[in-house]
Amino acid sequence: MTSAERQRRCTLTRQPDGSYRLAIEQAPVPTPASGEVLVRVRAASLNRRDVYVLKGQYPMPPREALVPLSDGAGEVVSPGAGVTRFKTGDRVAAAFFQRWLSGRPDAQAPSSALGGQIDGMLSEYVCLSEEGLVKVPEGYSYEEAATLPCAAVTAWNGLFTRGRMQPGDNVLLLGTGGVSIFGLQLAAAAGAHPIVTSSNDEKLARVRKLGASATINYARTPEWSGEVRAATGGMGVHHVLEVGGVGTLPQSLASLAPGGHIALIGGLSGFGGDIPAAALLHSNITASGIYVGSRESFEALNAFIGQHALRPVIDRAYPLEDALDAYRRMESGQHLGKIVITL
Numbered sequence: 001m002t003s004a005e006r007q008r009r010c011t012l013t014r015q016p017d018g019s020y021r022l023a024i025e026q027a028p029v030p031t032p033a034s035g036e037v038l039v040r041v042r043a044a045s046l047n048r049r050d051v052y053v054l055k056g057q058y059p060m061p062p063r064e065a066l067v068p069l070s071d072g073a074g075e076v077v078s079p080g081a082g083v084t085r086f087k088t089g090d091r092v093a094a095a096f097f098q099r100w101l102s103g104r105p106d107a108q109a110p111s112s113a114l115g116g117q118i119d120g121m122l123s124e125y126v127c128l129s130e131e132g133l134v135k136v137p138e139g140y141s142y143e144e145a146a147t148l149p150c151a152a153v154t155a156w157n158g159l160f161t162r163g164r165m166q167p168g169d170n171v172l173l174l175g176t177g178g179v180s181i182f183g184l185q186l187a188a189a190a191g192a193h194p195i196v197t198s199s200n201d202e203k204l205a206r207v208r209k210l211g212a213s214a215t216i217n218y219a220r221t222p223e224w225s226g227e228v229r230a231a232t233g234g235m236g237v238h239h240v241l242e243v244g245g246v247g248t249l250p251q252s253l254a255s256l257a258p259g260g261h262i263a264l265i266g267g268l269s270g271f272g273g274d275i276p277a278a279a280l281l282h283s284n285i286t287a288s289g290i291y292v293g294s295r296e297s298f299e300a301l302n303a304f305i306g307q308h309a310l311r312p313v314i315d316r317a318y319p320l321e322d323a324l325d326a327y328r329r330m331e332s333g334q335h336l337g338k339i340v341i342t343l
């Protein structure tokens with residue numbers, strides 16, 4: 001591979017209305033610096049954040065010509081000088097935060113988010129620090145591996161690292177998007193009881209096949225915490241992956257069992273909402289802010305995936321030329337699980 005070779009990648013250009021235009025461009029294949037690895041990216045996946053970024057609604061606006069998407073997987077084609085963690089041919093996925101390796105994040109971690117502050121994965125070739133990569137789970141396709149870095153790591157941290165989920169726990173997942181479907185699969189594999197809400201009965205039928213022990217149509221039942229209580233014999237849930245935000249937080253809090261844990265993750269109905277401190281105190285509730293997680297968490301997730309033979313639910317895969325259609329599908333909310341782009 002020489003630097004004279006060209007590749008295709010997508011970049012974002014700011015529009016007068018504040019949104020961004022996604023375009024495919026030709027660019028040189030980068031050369032790995034010392035400690036970096038050149039990766040031929042084979043698949044990337046979308047998260048809701050990528051739609052916010054494209055629409056100009058992300059709180060940290062991307063710089064001009066940013067390559068979008070945090071999530072991607074591919075093969076190592078050329079390790080740079082001094083690289084010891086990977087060799088040519090290794091199958092790798094990128095960690096969401098390139099500089100949060102383990103333990104607590106430091107203040108610099110957020111600025112190392114791929115597809116946010118730094119170029120992301122919607123590019124045939126990327127150069128990344130060897131520290132910012134993990135091995136793909138055994139037997140996974142690149143499409144499957146590309147679904148993991150953001151949504152699956154977030155669900156993992158919400159349920160295990162911060163929530164300390166146990167077999168038999170009741171777990172509430174909101175909607176059927178990327179984070180919630182991984183949450184369902186992780187909870188079912190751990191012997192917990194996942195309860196899933198959706199606005200769509202066909203999707204609810206599908207999540208029952210994926211292991212949901214109870215389902216609720218939140219469009220038909222806007223005050224759904226009563227149904228959550230009924231489904232848990234009055235006890236409530238020990239965990240909520242709160243992806244809905246301001247519109248769902250009150251119902252999520254009302255669904256919690258004493259001693260429960262609410263992982264504050266998303267804002268599908270708008271970010272924000274009030275945490276009632278006195279009520280939390282009386283019920284011994286824990287609330288955690290979750291922002292994806294470290295490389296160490298990604299590796300722990302991958303070990304669990306291997307143990308339990310979990311396979312991600314891929315809604316659709318689009319070729320790079322149709323990347324915008326992938327964004328449109330995510331924005332429509334018609335998907336279940338993850339949307340992939342192949343390169």
Ligand SMILES: NC(=O)c1ccc[n+]([C@@H]2O[C@H](COP(=O)([O-])OP(=O)(O)OC[C@H]3O[C@@H](n4cnc5c(N)ncnc54)[C@H](OP(=O)(O)O)[C@@H]3O)[C@@H](O)[C@H]2O)c1
Pocket residue numbers: 046047048049150151154174175176177178179180197198199200203218243244247248264265266267268269290291292293330333334335337
């Ligand atoms: N903090 C973090 O680290 C982190 C990481 C990943 C994602 N997030 C955030 O978490 C949220 C989910 O992300 P995602 O990528 O999983 O999204 P996604 O795949 O786009 O999820 C979309 C689905 O969510 C459901 N939904 C939409 N509005 C809802 C509402 N008001 N109540 C309940 N469900 C609703 C719908 O499911 P149905 O069609 O079944 O109704 C919709 O299809 C986003 O706000 C995202 O920014 C945060």
